[in-house]
Amino acid sequence: MPDMKELKVRTLIVDDEPHAVALIKKYAAEFAELEIVSTCHSALQALHFLQDESIDLVFLDIKMPGISGIDLIKSLPLPPKVIFTTAYQEYAVEGFDLNAVDYLLKPISFERFFKAAGKVICLFKGQMAISPAIAELPATTTMPHYLHLRIDRKIMKINTKDICWIESDKDYVKVVLKDRTLTAKQKISVIEQLLPIDAFMRIHRSFIVPVDRVEAYHANSVQVAGKTFTIGRQYKSACQTRLQS
CATH class of the missing domain: 3.40.50.2300 (Response regulator)
Incomplete structure (x- = not known):
């Protein structure tokens, strides 16, 4: 040590x-x-x-x-x-x-x-x-950040700025973009580790959202791209801190 x-x-x-x-x-x-x-x-x-x-x-x-x-x-x-x-x-x-x-x-x-x-x-x-x-x-961290997902035997390179939200579906994740939704066999906990820490927050065991896309929020929910997401109990305190900062 x-x-x-x-x-x-x-x-x-x-x-x-x-x-x-x-x-x-x-x-x-x-x-x-x-x-x-x-x-x-x-x-x-x-x-x-x-x-x-x-x-x-x-x-x-x-x-x-x-x-x-x-x-x-x-x-x-x-x-x-x-x-x-x-x-x-x-x-x-x-x-x-x-x-x-x-x-x-x-x-x-x-x-x-x-x-x-x-x-x-x-x-x-x-x-x-x-x-x-x-x-x-x-200042060097202003470079674009990409998420790399294996989909249909190809590696898809996704600019994290284009992500609206990420949703878990058992052993799969859905990465929702403005114009399409990409599905990959991966756990959301792994995807969370690959995202820039200052740009995204886990609000529920099934959802990750970009902080700068939050349009409105409540003690129990956030709104992103016109869709309302419930904030999980264990994530409430961290979410409120991030949203109010």
Whole structure:
């Protein structure tokens, strides 16, 4: 566990793609709390490294030659905290089943990395709010953010600005846009982790809405695109805070 007086999260990057390693290192350099100790280009190399070194956090690619990132974590008796990185969204559910801190879908935007880094830093600091050291997003986060969904054997790239709302339907989600509705086999809890934290809010176990599309709200409901959605009991307090800010 890192020292709380001056938080330094000892971090390992494991990815077989050099450009992915370079991007994560670049993003991590924006956070004084993240100390990149080393990088590995295979799960086997990481396994040997972890046998000799104490690491708090691993940015871990899932699909690599030989041993996968998931197999690596399953093989460790006391694994460090993990943020999975992959180009394959279908691995997200299994990643979260392993109690991963977060799951980053490639290509990774800085905005999404910011959310993941904030989570892990708060986790080590033992607090619920983002630390003051990372309270403001740099100007680079104005780039468009995309949600990548596997639909009909294709990956659909959806600008999150175009989303009206997201609805759960058992093991599927419906992403409602102005002109169409896209349905993908995915859990809404996984989709929630892939969205920009400042732009969307979960209002019910079955619904996620964009904050800037809320037209009206009540203690028990919100209106988006002319449609009224019930706010779930466990989400009321967080929703009211977001809506009144």
